[in-house]
Amino acid sequence: MTRERTLAAAAARFDSGQLQHELTDLVRYQSESQNPDQLAVLATYLTEAIRPRLEAAGFACTSHDNPVAGGGPFLFAQRIEDAALPTVLIYGHGDVVLGQAEHWSEGRAPFELRDEGDALYGRGSADNKVQHLINIMALETVLAQRGRLGFNVKIVMETSEEIGSPGLAQMMQQHAGTLAADVLIASDGPRLAADVPTMFMGSRGGIGFDLVVDLRDGAHHSGNWGGLLADPAMILAHALASITDARGQLRIPEWRPDSLTPDIRAALAGLPVGGTGGAGPQIDTDWGEATLTPAERAYGWNSFAVLAMKSGTPEAPLNAISGYARATCQLRYVVGTDAQGVLPALRRHLDAGGFEAVEVVPSEAGIFAATRLAPGHPWVSYVKRSITQTTGKAPHVLPNLAGSLPNDCFADILGLPTVWIPHSYMGCNQHAPDEHVLKSICREGLEIMAGLFWDIGEGGGPAPQ
Template sequence: MTRDDAVSRATTYFDSGHLQSDLAKLVAYRSESQAPVQAAVLGQYLTQAIQPRLDAMGFDCTLHDNPSTQTKGGPFLLGSRIEDASLPTVLTYGHGDVVWGQDGAWREGLTPFELIEEGDRLFGRGSADNKVQHLINIAALEAVIATRGKLGFNVKIVLEMSEEIGSPGLAEMMAMHCEALSADVFIASDGPRLSAQRPTMFMGSRGGLGFDLVVDLREGAHHSGNWGGLLADPAIILAHALACITDARGQLRIPEWHPTSLTPDVREALRGLPVGAEDAAKVDSDWGEESLTPAERAYGWNSFAILAMTAGIPDAPVNAIAPSARACCQLRFVVGTDPEMIIPSLRRHLDAHGFEKVMIVPHEKGVFGATRLNPDHPWVNYVKASLKKTTGKDPHVLPNLAGSLPNDCFADVLGLPTIWIPHSYLGCNQHAPNEHVLKSVCREGMQVMAGLFWDIGTHTPIAKAE
């Protein structure tokens, strides 16, 4: 049996409709980690949907409660299939939890926890993030085993159920089980391709830190006629405080928020990479750091965003000065930014501009660290060559994703070279109503992963780690 046989078997899994039916079963689990009432479903996803499949593949699986003492998170599944201790070992990962379903906000004919097929699209919450992504990788492993009779390497897997609330407990789990999870390389799937027509691989991600800015001046609202001009307005104070963080085009005004890692080699790696997508939001050419290209802004720089703002009662305003105002904020940051200095430098900046009354309230949700692997790493070149061999196309290679992932748990805690191969695309509406995945991307994802796993079982780019 040959590599082509394994790729053909993986293709048949998709063409026969098995991937679609298997994904439908996964999407049906209402695994919203943000909803405490769904706590039981998080465990059921692992015990009912994932573990039986891994058991049938020869994995030894264990289930673990979340060790986090700060944020209550879902359980973990750790699994391993060891063919020979002398063989190289791949660690892979996925998360079965999803964000809020947002029932009622989806367009007519769609519902979040039922997989619905329309043309090239498979709609459903978690279809893109992340259920189809780990399903494809598990099914590709199955295809290689069925073709070759073995993998030719060892594989370990981590499935978590709390990624959408910041992966609480994941770093602790990796530290607690670092020996059991030792490997030569980390290969997993999440996030979007840069283009639906070409594979993407990235070796890290931007970090993400959330916090609220709050101005809370008094008890109760006061009539705007009787008290206007006499009482400080929290919303106005907050608006000016937010305006001092960036200029009118979103350029960062806090020096410590400027990363030091946009080096010539990183710029070269980002040169010519596409941003945005045909079905996604258009890129505003007059927004962000003026001296940077769009790719450098997205993958090589930090960005500040205001996710939500409230003062008074927006849906039913009254003639009153609100007692408080709040803005939910976020900084996405790359390697070269000290995460321990983000909040202290913001505090100093606000105070220097006269906004001592503005409180900074860090979010309880976990912080994803920023990571990046050198694009010239041997494993990067190896995976790149394998993807091209399967598709005939040069994959897009990113030093890091623009979004945030718990990659630091694998790169920093376990010390592994990390490579992500996404099976979604930028227009997938993840975290929004009408989330979907493209069947064409899923089909090619089955092919590239089967080809890659076949190759790893044949030869690897570097000797097995001691």
């Protein structure tokens, strides 16, 4: 019963093909939370794919309906070895985005795992099925080697993360006592570089909204009415252009955070940004806040994006002035931003610029809150030491991910320190056709998590704060 034997046993689960075989089974579930017709599959994923193996590992499991209509169900599991031992909360989500089968490369299909070189292709392979599979397999490995974990574990599995985690906050509030723990350790999102482990302690928040200019019904001949009818597309374009300057720097004062403190700047110094090794496009160094480094722009600052725009009929343009224009927008924001004040500030800004005709329509998906744990927190140092011991590489440490996660449900509602250890990478095509995970990261991820769980069971983790 040694740490080294446990790491070897974890690696053997990959080398034997066990992880790939089990991931193949998980990917087959078409658990698309964005498709209301697949609601039954979300429940089946939890009851067939996850619950039996957790119960076999000594977990007591309970299923829960979502308190929000249209949201997928939850599975709670716990293995309590001794109330005096530390308790780790683990989270994962079994839902995926739409398969988009018609857009995958030839020979690939979203719900059939395909093995090509170092990549395993399939919808959910990276987000999030392999990530919670690795963590569960690591727990099983420690149990097999030690005969016990040496700490308590509670698991929350949801099936609506890809539609904004409706009901998760309510469930955390209703079951706060049951889910009490010392730390959240979970996996989602990408590594900063495929060959270096990453850990992050929170995420940027996300607020979605549409800007709409609705002036009249129908379109009218551009020759007969040009110069006489206001063009909603032009009004919308000018309104959008007023939100940032020509290089994307935010012009709304309330959208500019004050939380990029010296300790956060120090934590971000030297971290890679964007895809490495050809994973993703090259970043535009002349875009975004001019006084910030790329890492500070991505992880320590707010960013505004126009996700889609439409006026008229782009696929078949007519010689007519449209009466309607719409842009779907998003603000990714960090701790220190008043989330509830974002849209009112936008309204004031538009009115001050003479854009009263532009309507602000909040997204039905709601708001992901921003969270962040101090880089010097004891659990951060503890996990970093464990990962370094396992891999021989110091991990990249992010105060918060650039993307958004429902981490506020654990950090703010349950009051937990939160540490995320992703088992994917920037070029995984998450949410896109040809989603995949790298075998090399899966193998190392199994070793990392088995080593971390071994360490917690051996030494109990840092002292409670």
